[in-house]
Amino acid sequence: MILGLHLLALVLYAAAWVLQLRGFRGGREPGLSGVTVVGGGLAVHAAGLLLYALSYRSLPLVGLGPASSSLALFISLFVLAASVRTDLRAAGLFLLPLVLLLVGEAVVVGIEPTGRQIAFRGPWFVLHVSAIFIGYAGLAAASAAAIMYVFQFRALKRKQFGSVFGFFPALESLDRLNKVGLAVGFPALSVGLLAGWSWTLTFGRGLALDNPGTILGIVTWTAYLVAIAARSRPGPRGERAAVISAVAFLVTFVAFLALRITAREAGFFL
């Protein structure tokens, strides 16, 4: 049943993305149908994770499958929140593939507990992982906005009135989404990292700098700092801030892939 709900969510997310692609090809601003499909996917996805929590009596935060699925849920929440505003519905064009990748990965590796016992558990662990997931989702949203900003900026500067011009939101709207992504994601990531480090400093072996999770956390946090610093410079900031946000996300994503490949502790999120 959990797998079935995830498969259904996967289909709905894929359908929503296809609708976005069709709109992009036609150079038309996205309609309400895509939002409805994303909403349906999100509801089914949330039901799948709720069923997981009820079945295994633990939140789906540990293990590659459950953790990927939970992160995907946070990102699709950003997609839906952005889609409520007519002018930001196109954000799904870049965020939905990420959601599809994560849910697809969860389906492939299996959405079930690893059976491993971890020392860090309880409410602080939930806070740590949830806040970090919101941090990653915020960065993904900010970066999707930044990538679209760069494309739209260039279309407007080069006077190319095609698909990008027609489908992508206004620069100001994208700038706002970038700002919101950073404003929500950075504090959340900071809280998540602090919660993890406080626990390891108090009860554990100290800061585990060789832990892939710690490394990714630090890389992401630094990426955020750079993106925020780029926004705070005086003068026309739009394109510069957007490029820096996009590069920061790219660096984080590459770091995530590299750590996944070299991670010693397979079975955990990283």
Add this chain to the structure above:
Amino acid sequence: MAADARDGGRADAATIALVGLSHHTAPIELRERVYVDSASVRDTVRGVMESPAIHECVALSTCNRTEFYFQAADAASAESVAIAAVAARAGMGPGEVEAYLYHRHGYEGVLHLFRVAAGLDSLVVGEAEILGQVGDAYELGLSLPDSVGPVLHRLFQSAQAVGGAVRSETSLGRGAASIPSAAVRLAAKVFGSLEGRSAMVLGAGEMGVTTLRCLLSEGISDVLVASRTLDRAQETVAQIGGRAISLEDVWEAISDVDILVTSTSAAEPVVTSDKLGLSRGQVGSPLVVLDIALPRDVEPGVGGLPGIFLYNIDDLHKVVGATEEARRAEAAPAETLVTDHAKRFWRWYRSREVGPLIRGLRAHGEAVRLAELERLLAELDGLSESDRERIEAATRRLLNKLLHPSTVAVRQAAADPNAIDFLDRLRDELRLAASSPRSESVTEEDIESSGPANGSADAESEEPNEARS
């Protein structure tokens, strides 16, 4: 009975018709002369309505078309009246103006109005203004006594519904289809909502002011107008609101502006990279510059400055062109929608006509039956009262059974736009039959001369419902 048939025939001859000219058929000079403004529309329509051939009339007049829609007893007479009205306005003879006019009757007329309301017949396909203009024409018609009756009332209400449906159910109306709306679209792609934004117009030319009006309708709150003389700027401000400033104050004020529209008649660029770069300095928010002047008012290098988005008249044409291309792709579904609505209207229209036609058909049959019955009873002397009644009842049943398939066929034909000729011919035949003394005694020769009785086997196999027929 014969009189009933004639009445029915006369009522059925009424039809929807239109006479008009548009950008497809007439040059702008002629369209301007023929244009009927709201002040003179009453007199014009009243003059046309004086013709007894015209039952209802609505005049639709815009800068691209002038059309007279009728519900008329006789389309040809009504058209002559309309042609005379157009010719009078054009200052030409009826024969001379005829070359620029088009005529549509019946279903074609309905389809034409629906296409017009949907924006499919417009110069810029899918433009929204025409729907409002169709509504205004109808409202004006309503304000004139007897101008709008049940047919044009329903026709124009349906036309407005079709226009709305095309806009909501297809993408025909999306995008920017004029230079001012392209300007708004470009600004909106930078700023999103234009609510609360500020704009400056340099030069108070007609296009600049029209563009500014468009921006104002999108919520621009702060408007500055600068012109060669302060008086001229103040004149413009008096028309559209905002503040007038002198040309010397432009460079100081420009740092707080989001959108700059230039439409001066200067021979050299007024806005240069040096001046604008210096004025904008470290301003964080973007500036959209819309140069709609020819020759251009803004140095091309301005577009390379950070945070500045520069568009000239060619760029705005490109946006309009992209919209037109997209709209052409959307025209096919819109045409289908319009045709569906026109057919639906036509079914209603013919169904209200079909009653008198069927009554006419039955009256004719009844007249023939009574005449033949009278002749037969005169020949058969000595029949009892009960025999006479039985013969009378038999002829009535015979008539009902004979008329049933014809009645069904007429009802079906009424719903089919391609069957107009059939119904018209039937109406003419009934009228002729009603006016001819021979109609009351159809001979075997008449039947022979009308050709073979097609479908007689089918008619026999039908099980007519007497109650219905």
